[in-house]
Every structure is written in structure tokens, then in C-alpha cells.
Amino acid sequence: MKKRIIILSMFLAVIANSCKVTLVPNYDGAIATQIDNTLKIVDSFYLTMLETTKNKNNDRAYFHFINSYINIEIELQSLLDKNRVRPLNKNSIAICENTLKQFQKYKSQHKTDNQISDANIILNRMYMHDELVRMQMGEAFKPTN
Amino acid sequence: MKFDINETLFQMLGAIKQTVGENWPEVKSAMNDFFQGRRTRLELLADFRIKNQITEVEFQSRLVDEKLLLNSELHVIAIISKAVAQKAANAAIDILNKAVKALIPF
Numbered sequence: 402m403k404k405r406i407i408i409l410s411m412f413l414a415v416i417a418n419s420c421k422v423t424l425v426p427n428y429d430g431a432i433a434t435q436i437d438n439t440l441k442i443v444d445s446f447y448l449t450m451l452e453t454t455k456n457k458n459n460d461r462a463y464f465h466f467i468n469s470y471i472n473i474e475i476e477l478q479s480l481l482d483k484n485r486v487r488p489l490n491k492n493s494i495a496i497c498e499n500t501l502k503q504f505q506k507y508k509s510q511h512k513t514d515n516q517i518s519d520a521n522i523i524l525n526r527m528y529m530h531d532e533l534v535r536m537q538m539g540e541a542f543k544p545t546n
Numbered sequence: 547m548k549f550d551i552n553e554t555l556f557q558m559l560g561a562i563k564q565t566v567g568e569n570w571p572e573v574k575s576a577m578n579d580f581f582q583g584r585r586t587r588l589e590l591l592a593d594f595r596i597k598n599q600i601t602e603v604e605f606q607s608r609l610v611d612e613k614l615l616l617n618s619e620l621h622v623i624a625i626i627s628k629a630v631a632q633k634a635a636n637a638a639i640d641i642l643n644k645a646v647k648a649l650i651p652f
Contacts, residue, residue: 531615535615542572
């Protein structure tokens, strides 16, 4: 009987020792830094567009901003790809997909209209900024160990 | 030494309650942040529409953006909830682990 209790205790100890509940991936500092950098690039892109250009003289024609649009889309796609390979990460993947989708919509709208109003620049910046802050929060709340 | 299952379960429950309770300010802070952000955006959006700085089509398109952002916010809350649940579950398992280890005679 005593032997059985010892074996059971050892079994429970092994189970309890090896059992660790994991529901979300751990915090990734490199991804958090990349989100922060992308946020700054996006803010800089829209603020520069707002402050240094006007629609008259075709200053805000789409072709003036192609390189910036490409660079930002590459960063957003990279964030999505990096999150996709992490297990148990469907919530962060969804946030990245929403952010990329939103940016592509704004890019496509600018391309179609070939101009953009001050109000729409302000709103684009605000929605992109808030999406990226949500992405940042999603990463920041993940466990560190 | 006797393994007191009731005491262990009680302590495990206590650990879960404490962990969830400790994290409530973080959850609350995120919710407040989302609420404030939404208010600022909707006020600005209404202002631009009233002053005719954006068209009705653009206004409706922004409401779609708002929906997408709300979806992202729900995913942030899901991450917070999972992280808190993970911490609470592991705290409870640690208590079980310690209770069992205390009984091992070697």
C-alpha cells in the first residue's frame, strides 16, 4: 500500500512538473520593435503628406508616394508573416490582417482618385495609427516567460 | 503526512482569483483606451461630414474601417484574457505541484 502511494505521488509530481498551460505565445521583443518602427513610418508618411503637399499642381498624385506605399506594405506583410509562424497566435494574425487590409484599401483609393483631401489624410493616419497601436498592445500583453 | 485535497483545491482557487484580480486594471485600462479612441475618431468623423470635408460615400467607408478596428480590439481583449487565464492556470498548477512534492518522502 505504501509503495503504491509513493508511486502515485511520484506520478503526480511528474505530471504537475511537466504540465504548463500555454494559450498564447510568449512576448517577442523583436516583433514589438518592428511594430513600433512601422508605426513611426506610417505616422511620418501621412504627416509629411499632409504638411508638405497640396492637391493643386498634382502634388498629391499617387506616383509621388509609390515608394512609401510599397515600403509600408512590405513592413505590414512582414509583421503578418512573422506572426503567422508563431503557434497559438490567431488573434495577433487577425490584427495584422486587418491592418494590412486597411492600408491596402487606402492605397487603392489614392491610386484610383489620384488625389487625397486633408480630411482623408488625417483619417487614414488615425485609423492606421490605432490599428498599429492595437497590434502593439496585443504583443505587449503576451507573457514574458 | 496526509494529502488534503480540499485545502489544495482551495489554495488553487485562491491563486486563480488573485491572478485574475491583479490583472483587472490592465484589462480596464485597455477598454478605456479603446473607448476614448472610438469617441475621438467618431467626433472627428462627424465633424468632417458636417463640414462637408468628406462625402457620404467616404463617411460610410469610414464606418467599415471602424468595424475592422473594433474587430482588432476584440482580438486584443482575447489576447489579454488568454494571457491572464494562462497565468492563473499555471499558478494553480504550481500549488498542486508543491502540495504533491511535500508528500514525497525522498
